[in-house]
Amino acid sequence: MSATPTAAPPQLSLIERHHFLLRRLHSLSGIVPVGLFVIFHLFTNAQMIWPDAGATFQHEVDFIHSMPALLFIEISLWVGIGFHAALGLVYTFTGQGNVKNYSYSANLRYTLQRITGILALIFIFFHIATLRWRWDFFGWFTPFYGQLKIDGSYGKGVPMSMPLTAYALQYSWIVVLFYVIGVASVVYHWANGLWTAAISWGLTITPKAQQRWGAVCLLLFIALTAFWGAAIYGALAYSYQEMTTDQKIVFMEVIPDGREVLIDHGVEVPSEAEAERRQMEYAASHGGS
Amino acid sequence: MIASSPPKTFILKIKRSLGEGKPSHWESFEVPIRPSMNIISALQYVAANPVTTDGKNVEPVVWDAGCLEEVCGACTMVINGHVRQSCSCLVAENLQDGNTITLEPMSKFPVVRDLWVDRQRMFDNLKKIHGWVPIDGTHDLGAGPTETQEEQEQRYAYSRCMTCGCCLEACPQFTKDNDFKGAQVFAQIEYFNSHATGKELAAERLDVIMEPGGITDCGNSQNCVKVCPKELPLLDAIASLGRKTTVHAVKRFFSGKK
Numbered sequence: 001m002s003a004t005p006t007a008a009p010p011q012l013s014l015i016e017r018h019h020f021l022l023r024r025l026h027s028l029s030g031i032v033p034v035g036l037f038v039i040f041h042l043f044t045n046a047q048m049i050w051p052d053a054g055a056t057f058q059h060e061v062d063f064i065h066s067m068p069a070l071l072f073i074e075i076s077l078w079v080g081i082g083f084h085a086a087l088g089l090v091y092t093f094t095g096q097g098n099v100k101n102y103s104y105s106a107n108l109r110y111t112l113q114r115i116t117g118i119l120a121l122i123f124i125f126f127h128i129a130t131l132r133w134r135w136d137f138f139g140w141f142t143p144f145y146g147q148l149k150i151d152g153s154y155g156k157g158v159p160m161s162m163p164l165t166a167y168a169l170q171y172s173w174i175v176v177l178f179y180v181i182g183v184a185s186v187v188y189h190w191a192n193g194l195w196t197a198a199i200s201w202g203l204t205i206t207p208k209a210q211q212r213w214g215a216v217c218l219l220l221f222i223a224l225t226a227f228w229g230a231a232i233y234g235a236l237a238y239s240y241q242e243m244t245t246d247q248k249i250v251f252m253e254v255i256p257d258g259r260e261v262l263i264d265h266g267v268e269v270p271s272e273a274e275a276e277r278r279q280m281e282y283a284a285s286h287g288g289s
Numbered sequence: 290m291i292a293s294s295p296p297k298t299f300i301l302k303i304k305r306s307l308g309e310g311k312p313s314h315w316e317s318f319e320v321p322i323r324p325s326m327n328i329i330s331a332l333q334y335v336a337a338n339p340v341t342t343d344g345k346n347v348e349p350v351v352w353d354a355g356c357l358e359e360v361c362g363a364c365t366m367v368i369n370g371h372v373r374q375s376c377s378c379l380v381a382e383n384l385q386d387g388n389t390i391t392l393e394p395m396s397k398f399p400v401v402r403d404l405w406v407d408r409q410r411m412f413d414n415l416k417k418i419h420g421w422v423p424i425d426g427t428h429d430l431g432a433g434p435t436e437t438q439e440e441q442e443q444r445y446a447y448s449r450c451m452t453c454g455c456c457l458e459a460c461p462q463f464t465k466d467n468d469f470k471g472a473q474v475f476a477q478i479e480y481f482n483s484h485a486t487g488k489e490l491a492a493e494r495l496d497v498i499m500e501p502g503g504i505t506d507c508g509n510s511q512n513c514v515k516v517c518p519k520e521l522p523l524l525d526a527i528a529s530l531g532r533k534t535t536v537h538a539v540k541r542f543f544s545g546k547k
Contacts, residue, residue: 016501020538023505095461095508101370102459102512110461110510196509202532205525 022087027197029084033076035190039220042187042227048234053242054162057234061161085121092117113192116185123182130168157282158246160254166238167255176232183228191221240265249275298322299380300342300389301331303350309399309407316350317342320380328375328392329354329364332404352404359518362453366404367393372458372516375404395458397465411452414474418494422487434485447480447526449519456513456523468502472513472523475504479526482533495530495537496547504530 015022044064047057067073092114099111129135169176195217198204204213240262243251248269252258262269270278298321306313318335319342329352336349352375355361359377366375369383369391383390398406424430456472457463463471478494481487498504507527514523541547 012500019501020499020503020505020534024535024538091508094464094467094506096464097461098459098512102510102516104512104515106509106511106515107461110508113509199509199524199528200505200507200531202528202530202535205528205532207524210524210528 024201026084026087026091027193027200029080030088030190030193031197033073033080034084035194037077038186038190039224042183042224042231045231046227046234048162048165048238049230050234051237054159054166054238057165058159058161062159081124085117088117089121109192113189113196116189116192119181119185120189123178123185126178127182158244158250160247160250162238163240163243163247163251164254166235166240167251167261169232169235170238176236179232184225187221187224187228191217191224194220240267243267245270246278249278296322296384296388298388299331299384301335302389302391303335303404304391304393305350305403306394306400308402311400313400316347318350322380326380328366328368328378328380328390329357331380331390332375332392350404351402353401353406360451362408362451365395365453365455365458367395367458372455374453374518377518395454397458397460397463398454399465406454408452408454411454411457411473414470415452415477418470418474418478418481418497419490420474420477420481422481422484423489424486436485440483440485444480444483446520446522447476447483450476450480450521451519453518455516455518459512459516461510461512462506462508469506470498470502472507472517472521472527474498475507475530476521476523476526479529491533492537495534498530499534499538504534 044057044060047060048054050056064070095114097111097114099107126137130137169179195210195214198213199210204210240251243262248262248267251262252269252275255261259269298319301318301320303316303318304313305316318338318340320331320334323330332350332352339347339349341347352366353363354376355363357364357376359374362374364375365372368375368378369385370393372395375392380390385391392404394400394404395406398408398410401407424433450473452473454473460469460471463469475498478498482491482494504527511524514521517523
């Protein structure tokens with residue numbers, strides 16, 4: 001009679017014994033640090049909407065880069081997102097979606113949550129690979145930190161966040177589409193995940209409470225969508241004409257064929273002699289590299 | 290407005306097999322429509338006249354049924370792609386493409402034959418979660434604690450479960466080859482854990498659903514609560530157990546008991 005409830009429990013592996021903890025940590029790691037980071041990140045990017053040639057946006061970027069223990073924040077993000085993605089992928093493939101036969105809205109959200117999770121993971125990988133690691137995909141790369149990489153340290157003091165982000169987005173409509181799908185996936189996954197996490201943790205245990213918290217999550221979704229919408233609009237609306245002479249010189253140093261890009265956009269570019277003279281002057285006044 | 294005259298017969302398309310793991314195939318039967326006909330009476334007609342639309346004489350279709358009034362759960366099957374009880378499914382309201390109804394056995398339980406499945410996994414799970422109120426002792430334990438009317442009414446909703454399996458059939462997380470327990474036992478844990486005497490085993494029940502296949506494996510598709518024919522508040526049960534297991538885990542951690 002091995003089926004009696006008093007039978008000895010089967011031996012569980014280390015992972016199985018901590019199943020509950022792992023599941024709860026998976027839920028938590030989507031909210032802190034990754035989810036919270038996304039709010040700040042998109043809010044910062046939304047500053048690109050201001051028609052001030054990127055001054056507000058640059059101010060926010062400089063603020064983030066001036067934060068103490070930035071490396072610690074970055075590492076905690078890596079650990080959080082790596083853990084969340086690894087377990088999430090395993091969990092995704094333990095389910096068998098059936099939205100075709102049971103097309104309830106909650107079931108649709110269940111299916112979307114898994115699809116957007118995978119899309120978000122792909123997007124975040126490319127986003128970081130190009131912006132952070134400066135990988136080159138099919139000739140497209142987004143040299144966000146370009147100003148730090150120039151010989152003679154000329155570019156160090158030149159605010160390049162806005163022109164370089166604009167360059168990355170204006171490179172091709174495919175990039176814009178990729179960003180729209182990618183960020184929309186991230187934002188959906190975060191808002192819907194926050195709603196279901198409240199059920200999983202037992203925060204909202206009645207339909208009324210779930211409905212209320214759902215409204216909060218919907219507002220968060222709308223706000224974040226507005227933030228990234230503003231960011232993409234700002235990057236596309238930016239004109240290279242707004243660049244200062246210093247920005248143009250750094251732009252030409254950083255971007256392959258940067259001079260041609262600017263000329264194609266009808267921007268008046270400084271001559272090579274002028275650019276060299278300014279670099280020498282800058283190096284002299286800042287003591288070189 | 291003049292309604293078009295209702296069809297006199299309809300086609301019952303049935304997925305048939307000789308058992309779990311055996312190849313399955315579809316057979317169609319033409320059945321005359323009688324007033325207020327349900328799926329069970331249509332299946333009874335097929336049993337008496339087991340001739341397919343191709344004119345082939347076949348073995349009668351096997352199905353399971355019991356109460357015929359939607360309280361036992363035995364006749365649960367997938368009708369037109371949607372799980373429900375066949376006794377309470379009226380033919381006239383469910384004709385697709387004008388004259389067809391499709392019947393399949395539930396896909397999440399082993400097929401015994403044709404439309405008959407083995408729902409043993411649910412009953413085994415009820416044993417695992419101690420699905421009872423402990424009242425046995427070596428001496429007279431006396432009268433149990435008094436239950437308020439309100440508590441009884443709250444629990445009544447969960448007592449309506451007939452272990453039919455609809456919630457599990459519609460659940461994307463519950464599959465034949467995994468160990469997910471599903472909404473059916475979660476509701477019964479909530480039921481027994483809110484009983485004044487039944488809650489003596491509350492900690493044991495929570496321990497069971499904190500293991501693999503337990504409450505954390507719920508993927509929040511919330512199909513269970515939509516398809517439940519007895520309208521159990523299954524999502525409330527899942528969320529409530531989410532809270533209780535969270536608290537239980539913290540208590541376990543700091544008490545060092547497990």
